[in-house]
Amino acid sequence: MTGLRQLLVVAFLLPGAIPLMAQDAPAKNKPPGLTIAIDADVVYGHKLGLALTYDVLQPGSGRNRAGVMFMVSGGWVSRWGPPEGAIERFRHLLEAGYTVFLVRHGSSPKFLVPECVDDVRLAIRHVRSNAKRFDIDSDRIGVTGGSAGGHLALMLGTTGEDANPRARDPLQKHSSRANAVVAFFPPTDLSKYLDPKLGFLEAFPALKFDPRQSPAVSPLLQVSSDDAPSLMIHGDMDKLVPLFHSQAIHKALGEKKVPSELMVIEGAAHGFKPDDQKRADAASLRWFNRHLLDSAKAPTSKK
Numbered sequence: 116m117t118g119l120r121q122l123l124v125v126a127f128l129l130p131g132a133i134p135l136m137a138q139d140a141p142a143k144n145k146p147p148g149l150t151i152a153i154d155a156d157v158v159y160g161h162k163l164g165l166a167l168t169y170d171v172l173q174p175g176s177g178r179n180r181a182g183v184m185f186m187v188s189g190g191w192v193s194r195w196g197p198p199e200g201a202i203e204r205f206r207h208l209l210e211a212g213y214t215v216f217l218v219r220h221g222s223s224p225k226f227l228v229p230e231c232v233d234d235v236r237l238a239i240r241h242v243r244s245n246a247k248r249f250d251i252d253s254d255r256i257g258v259t260g261g262s263a264g265g266h267l268a269l270m271l272g273t274t275g276e277d278a279n280p281r282a283r284d285p286l287q288k289h290s291s292r293a294n295a296v297v298a299f300f301p302p303t304d305l306s307k308y309l310d311p312k313l314g315f316l317e318a319f320p321a322l323k324f325d326p327r328q329s330p331a332v333s334p335l336l337q338v339s340s341d342d343a344p345s346l347m348i349h350g351d352m353d354k355l356v357p358l359f360h361s362q363a364i365h366k367a368l369g370e371k372k373v374p375s376e377l378m379v380i381e382g383a384a385h386g387f388k389p390d391d392q393k394r395a396d397a398a399s400l401r402w403f404n405r406h407l408l409d410s411a412k413a414p415t416s417k418k
Contacts, residue, residue: 149210150175153198154249159241160234162221167234169242170198170217171249172209179212181407182251184239184293186218186260186267191231191321193219207396213403214251216242220267223321228305228332231321232274235267236291239275243289255407257295258343259399262356262385263321265301265347269334269364272296272343295406296345297399300353300385303335303360335360338367344374346402348395350383374406 154171161167169184185205187193198217205215220226220234239256246253258268275292282288302308306329308315308322316322330336345368347361361377368375378398380391387395 149202149206151202151209155198160237162226162234165221167221167237168219169238170201172198172202172205172215172217173249174209174212174214177212178214178250179408180250180252181212181255181257181403182214182216182242182249183208183257183259183403184216184218184235184242184268186220186235186258186264188220188231188260188264188267189262190319191220191223191226191228191263193222193231195219207400208403211400211404214249223319224323226321227324228321229324229328231263231267232270232332235271236275237286239271239291239293240286240289244286253289255294257297257403257407258293259297259299260301261299262301265298266303266305266334268293268296268298269301269303269345270332270337272298272345273334273337273339274331275343293343295403296343297402298345298347298361299387299395300349300356301334301347301360301364302356303364304333305329306333307360335364335367338364338371338373340371340373342368342371342373344402344406346376346378346398348378348380348398350380350385350387350391352382352384355385376402 152173152175154173156168157171158166158168201215201217202209208215218235218238220231220238239258242249242256243253258271260268271291271293275290277292278290279287305322306326308319309326309329345364347365349358349361351358358379365375365377378395380387380395383391
């Protein structure tokens with residue numbers, strides 16, 4: 116295996132390589148003074164006889180009625196972990212009153228990127244359709260994720276659809292639009308990974324889709340004026356998903372007058388050290404507060 120491909124496997128596929136979710140942390144790590152209600156394995160759809168699920172983490176008090184959906188995805192592989200283990204990772208959101216949804220999609224190698232995108236679109240429709248159940252405002256739903264999860268978050272931010280009140284499918288009567296996005300080191304133009312000579316297709320089977328579909332699943336190429344406000348957070352030493360991915364979509368969003376920011380973490384690679392992660396979490400919280408809690412700015416989902 117070449118050095119590049121070893122880097123790919125380590126960065127995308129090992130559970131601990133991208134410190135965005137402590138999935139295997141025991142429940143005893145729950146932060147003191149923070150009471151969390153957990154609704155585990157909520158089924159939002161089925162495919163090939165399999166259930167698609169998400170977990171819901173909710174503060175016991177002080178909820179702000181906004182939700183943040185985290186795309187559980189590395190290399191478009193979506194692993195399960197006990198939801199209790201994610202409490203510390205999302206403490207900054209939970210303490211601020213956000214309800215956090217841990218969304219799993221159909222995984223590679225069985226399912227490819229376009230299918231993963233379809234799954235998370237279904238998930239946000241399901242969350243929105245259950246807004247009353249989860250005590251959230253259906254017009255205040257943010258999405259976030261890192262690497263492949265960041266890609267999926269930006270796909271929701273750039274390709275969301277309005278509700279179709281005449282749809283036969285009840286979930287289609289709810290919008291798949293996100294109201295705000297925070298994406299950590301996201302690939303935004305998948306064409307950069309589809310050349311078989313580069314080794315990405317072997318390392319990440321989810322990329323083995325028809326290259327003609329690449330524009331439709333590349334958020335950079337889907338930017339329009341009605342997209343969700345988006346914050347990209349990226350290290351300038353990232354070799355797997357170079358900084359230009361976030362720079363390019365930040366520029367494209369700005370040209371369409373969509374609120375956008377780019378936070379560059381100096382010296383950071385594909386994944387952040389603890390101090391850098393704290394800075395990124397603080398920036399994420401500010402972004403969601405600005406675009407989900409300020410009623411004058413919160414975009415409509417057209418339910």
